Amino acid sequence: MYQLSGSLASPYVRKVRVLIHEKGLQDQIELKTLALSPIAPDKVLSTKNPLGKIPLLECPDGTLLYDSRVICEFLDGLNECPRLIPKVGPERWEVLRLQALADGILDAGILIRYETFLRPESLRWSEWVSSQGQKVKAALDQLEQSAENLSQTPDLGTIAVACAFGWLHFRKPLAALPEQNLSLEEAWPQIQAWYEGFSLRPAMLATLPIA
Numbered sequence: 001m002y003q004l005s006g007s008l009a010s011p012y013v014r015k016v017r018v019l020i021h022e023k024g025l026q027d028q029i030e031l032k033t034l035a036l037s038p039i040a041p042d043k044v045l046s047t048k049n050p051l052g053k054i055p056l057l058e059c060p061d062g063t064l065l066y067d068s069r070v071i072c073e074f075l076d077g078l079n080e081c082p083r084l085i086p087k088v089g090p091e092r093w094e095v096l097r098l099q100a101l102a103d104g105i106l107d108a109g110i111l112i113r114y115e116t117f118l119r120p121e122s123l124r125w126s127e128w129v130s131s132q133g134q135k136v137k138a139a140l141d142q143l144e145q146s147a148e149n150l151s152q153t154p155d156l157g158t159i160a161v162a163c164a165f166g167w168l169h170f171r172k173p174l175a176a177l178p179e180q181n182l183s184l185e186e187a188w189p190q191i192q193a194w195y196e197g198f199s200l201r202p203a204m205l206a207t208l209p210i211a
């Protein structure tokens with residue numbers, strides 16, 4: 001049995017969990033939930049991933065894998081039904097680029113969340129929040145312009161985008177930006193329309209974030 005360590009709120013963990021569902025691997029992977037933050041690491045997890053981050057995958061032979069991208073690539077190789085990362089060709093790079101964009105939205109979004117939620121109020125830095133917000137918005141603007149390319153058929157790229165957009169709905173980090181007064185659906189309607197369809201997939205419904 002494989003063991004996946006993660007939290008039910010983490011969008012990176014959700015990406016892995018959606019991939020597991022889409023590939024029908026649920027019976028082979030046990031989810032071990034834990035709570036952590038950069039200032040409250042999980043001691044046991046940190047002995048297995050020195051970065052102290054989730055997700056972490058423990059294989060039956062003791063191999064330890066992180067981060068979510070490596071875990072997804074590994075799990076995708078366990079069966080062919082379906083392959084969610086094309087093995088070669090331009091399709092592969094497009095899927096991996098889309099994943100990098102979605103993960104980058106999360107990386108910046110999570111920095112906003114840590115800054116506005118974890119950091120003591122007197123130490124918060126609004127310029128930092130606004131710069132990270134610009135990255136999230138620029139990435140969403142680019143996605144919006146090519147939203148017709150977002151397929152309802154899952155691959156690691158579309159799964160990553162759906163988990164990132166779902167997390168923006170869940171944690172609402174952009175609400176911390178003074179200049180951002182539009183909702184996600186108002187600001188990025190094409191992504192929202194695609195997301196509403198994709199979110200109905202059983203794999204997405206089975207992995208809804210829980211705080």
Ligand SMILES: N[C@@H](CCC(=O)N[C@@H](CS)C(=O)NCC(=O)O)C(=O)O
Nearest residue numbers: 010012037038053054055067068069
């Ligand atoms: N690049 C990593 C990012 C993982 C990550 O940042 N996870 C967060 C939870 S959403 C975490 O473990 N934070 C704890 C920390 O940064 O110490 C991945 O794709 O797995």
